[in-house]
Amino acid sequence: MDGLTPSRVKESGPWQKLSRILSGFILPALILALWYLLSDNTLLPGPGRALDVLSHPSRDLLSCGSLFWNTAVSLIRVLLGLFIAILLGTPLGFMMGASERFRRFSSVVTELARPLSPIALLPLSIIIFKDTSFTEVLGLDHLKYSRNILNELQVGMVFILAWGGVFPVILETMHGVRSVRKVYIEAARVLGAGRLFIFKHVLFPAALPDVFAGYRMAVGRCWMVIIAAEMLPGTNSGIGYLLRYSYQLSRLDVMLACILIIAVIGFIFSRGLEYAGEKWLILRSRER
Numbered sequence: 001m002d003g004l005t006p007s008r009v010k011e012s013g014p015w016q017k018l019s020r021i022l023s024g025f026i027l028p029a030l031i032l033a034l035w036y037l038l039s040d041n042t043l044l045p046g047p048g049r050a051l052d053v054l055s056h057p058s059r060d061l062l063s064c065g066s067l068f069w070n071t072a073v074s075l076i077r078v079l080l081g082l083f084i085a086i087l088l089g090t091p092l093g094f095m096m097g098a099s100e101r102f103r104r105f106s107s108v109v110t111e112l113a114r115p116l117s118p119i120a121l122l123p124l125s126i127i128i129f130k131d132t133s134f135t136e137v138l139g140l141d142h143l144k145y146s147r148n149i150l151n152e153l154q155v156g157m158v159f160i161l162a163w164g165g166v167f168p169v170i171l172e173t174m175h176g177v178r179s180v181r182k183v184y185i186e187a188a189r190v191l192g193a194g195r196l197f198i199f200k201h202v203l204f205p206a207a208l209p210d211v212f213a214g215y216r217m218a219v220g221r222c223w224m225v226i227i228a229a230e231m232l233p234g235t236n237s238g239i240g241y242l243l244r245y246s247y248q249l250s251r252l253d254v255m256l257a258c259i260l261i262i263a264v265i266g267f268i269f270s271r272g273l274e275y276a277g278e279k280w281l282i283l284r285s286r287e288r
Contacts, residue, residue, distance in 0.1 A: 045253045053257035061254055062245055071261055073152045074238040078222045081161025085218050089166040093173025118164035118225045125156035152237045157229060164225040165218035176210025177203055212273055219269045227262055
């Protein structure tokens, strides 16, 4: 009997994994069913009308671009802001976690800046950066009056996205570095390891779970910030703008399609980074 136990566990492994995945979709299915039932008795359009909008992503909607175009604009804005946040926040987090002196030097500024909402800083970013787009920054003036993605990437909007994402990256990375057991670092030093070796083989692998947790928090915050920012007056593209504009024109089917896209993309961002973090840790463990 004992010899059969491992094989049985191994055979049931994929089924258990599939059941865990499917169990996560039970509640969304119930919500869709409730939406379908309520649509007959309320002004809310049914799921079929929202799915009809989703099934034609390249069709122009409300004379402000297609669903694909507005979603792509929001995604590129978020990815650019997230890239800057990761580029700045990761090394700062490592330095604050590894150096007590640097942490004391920067902790006051970090704690003062962290509570400032990115949306609250939007008027300040407009004053500083005005409506400068990457078309002007790159000197591509011949593209200024055409429908080009660079025209939709405003420097001020990327700034508030980077602001919203950088602090989760800094704090989670710092926490990951500080949580590394000192005995590992001391053992490496006793064996003659230098700072670069300790960083590469001790601090970096041990801090990775917290680093990716910071990335997940950052991308979630950036996604929420861009949707809120695009719903404010002054924007003319993005999935948040399309959501607000469709509500103003009482196109509730388009509005609900936008809400579904926002939810699904947020889910993909979160699970994608979670999966990337797990795979990275598996690769690091195999290298050892």
